[in-house]
Amino acid sequence: MLADELTALADLLEPRAYPHPVERVEGLSTHISQLFLAGDFAYKLKRPVSLGFVDFSTLERRRFYCEEELRLNRRLAPQLYLAVVPVVREGERVRFGAQGEGEGEVIDYAVRMRRFPQQALLSQKPLEGPLIDRLAERVADFHASLVPAPADTPYGEPAAVLAPMLDNFEPLRAAIATLEAPEEAAAARCLQRLERWTRKRFARLSPELEQRRRGGYIRECHGDMHRGNIVVLDGEPVIFDCIEFNPSLRWIDTMSEIAFLTMDLAESGAHGLARRLLNRYLEVSGDYAGLRLLRFYQVYRALVRAKVSAIQRLQAISEESDAASAKARQRMQHYLALARSCTGRHHPQLFITHGLSGSGKTWLGHRLREHLPIIQIRSDVERKRLFGIPEQHRPPAHQDVPLYGAEATERTYRRLLALARELIAAGFSVLVDATFLAHAQRAPFLALAEELQCPCRILSLQAPMPLLRERISARNGAGNDASDADIDVLSLQIAQREPLTEAEHRHAVFLNTAAPMQIESVLARITGHNRTSRRH
Template structure:
């Protein structure tokens, strides 16, 4: 039986199911190029179309069953409450039965329905949800299996192939005019140069376990918000090569998608949150390459859609050009690399100010409280009850912590990003290596010294410790130790330091102007 005939029979089956389910209420059918979805009350039933598009093959009943089961298995990793199971459709095309005995006509993925208003394409990403999404995604990647050394996915040449394919498909689909053709050529050359420079890094990331069985299609349309929590769904089940990818490529898709609709601050917050939870600051070296790739994937899909409809209207042309412009923007260095120290005692507001600055500027926020615990295999919220100068706060542990902050600062600047280093920096011995690093790398150096009266610091520290929802373990005993042991800045340091009184909210615009200045 030819594929068109099988497709017509499935369409008839879906029409019969719709009529049957309509007895209990309104039913809608949503159709894409690869599926038919029945929306009935609190339930959704998705049937895979009997198509073979090369990159996916649902042409036989056995394959549709297999990929329906794969869809449930894979998506239950992130949305177990949404994916209820695979339901066989039995009976006849005129009187189908969901479940039941007898010969199977087709298979449906049974899902719990949710409001489309919950999608990130319909609402902005709020700070709380961005934080939860960063933590959820980092945990998901940490738990996902990594490709084996002998595995077939994620090798550098397999990373480059789809990047190059994007350009050829776009050119074949839309016959770009002179300006678009020049932009495509420019991006193609940039991609090749970046790949040549990063091939060894890409291979090392694979060997280090960063190529994992990911979601594969992580954009705003596949993230919803339910009860204030992010719900990630609809991962790629039909082509393993599209989900066995570098975690940097996964994150880049969502970051690019957010930036494309003007949610750059949210994208920066998501990136910084993910890096803090994952510790994978090494991904910054390859992030721009993947941001450009993901923008060009969107451009390619738009071009294919225009070709399938045998025309490109003005709106489609605008969308295509918009993604090409996004790719060009992503190919540029994100800003002037600089090293910024945020110094001050516990309770002075370093972390809050760093978070606000990192949303407004392309700066990576690294925090001593988080990195110290990571060095000792502890989660950020762990409570060690260590005394000052004991346990993970002993002198040798602090040496390791500041060495780690220095190493991460180097990684960030060498990847083209500025860095905000959030630590007490109680002594010149702690501060000087960061100024030397900036001099070595030829980038800007800034020092923000935050302070408030001791009475204000004591109140803030006591309140924060009582709530227990921050990575800092500092209590009043720690603060008193800091007050006694801190070293004043030298005259030379004071000449290049901006002092910030945090009794009132800092003047953010003034700080942004300072931190946006060229070297």
């Protein structure tokens, strides 16, 4: 660090350097940034470094990337990112100026941000389902607002996707070589398997990667979306700290962003909430096709974290810091194990629900997907998606017939069947959430399971009529669900429903939802039914 840079930083630690009242200033430093916490605000400077992946070496570059940081982060956190301000020298004094200020010699630029308490970070808070739902919806809406990468850019090209993945392995090999013999051999084998898996998976998915690029799924995303870059303000998740310094790290497949966030949640032990976030994101976005790439990107994201830990271990060894070296080793091995777990094979299963409106099909699906690795697809959501209707929008009465007529219902079940086929082929278990009151609606799904040789179960839910009416009235009154079924629809369902056939009974698990269901007992019944089915 240059002497004049040290002098400037020392001046900026003084309260008088700020255009607002400050009692105390705290400075924080990373390898590419300098942060000053001053009263209600924080000021972030780019350090004048050139490290290959980032170049802040000139004043104009630092100004440009400050403006990029403001532009990118105001998409998701406008309440936090306020302005780009100059750092000015007046005689012997260095201070922060105001936006657009022309007095003094401008020697640098900073992003001015509003501060928040560190305990508000998602990484510091207990994780709760409703908050995860809102986060999933926020990300899905954000992705939908982005424009696809221009066709003449390299972003999203298969070779450009693979290159950073392969860059992970050399630093990991170097760090693994520093381990003791038994650990070194095991870690080396794990890394070898991960590299082989990455290359084989890439070869298989290359056409899919190109299809995603041409389909417009490469967008200017956040790039570094994890719990440590999400703060909860007034009960709502606010995502901050986009990657501004390297466009190739943010012009990525939207599914890569979801892979990072779900991997990060799973790393914390919140596997159920990771599945909850994924399911809610898919319900809002409809991007079920992207699931083919999910595990591919999850492995990549876990290996990036492992590589960072590997670099930290090598640095700690060079500095003879045993404690830091041991901590980095532990984290590196932790992320290697996590990456390895993401490559595991899953044997898909197919579940379909069966029951009248209000019987608890969606309620059950929402809870099962936090306990089982399943993707829930809802007829209420997909029906409206086919007609371009927002999920919770209730169409006017004169539109009800086209939306809920026989042709629309047939189209909806065809859509559900196609999605189930696609997801099972991609290696995911599926729960299809629909009434399935007609034999003709159930039969194609049982045939699909037989064709794809995966177990199929019919979750048949029942409840007394007064309770069904009560639930439907309460749901319609709340107005926060995709279902439009009312009491008249329930009466029509009762008149037209067809009971399960004898053959269908062999696949059925009957559940009475009149009393509160314990999810553990439901899981036990499903598991027991699966064992019985295999014996037959």
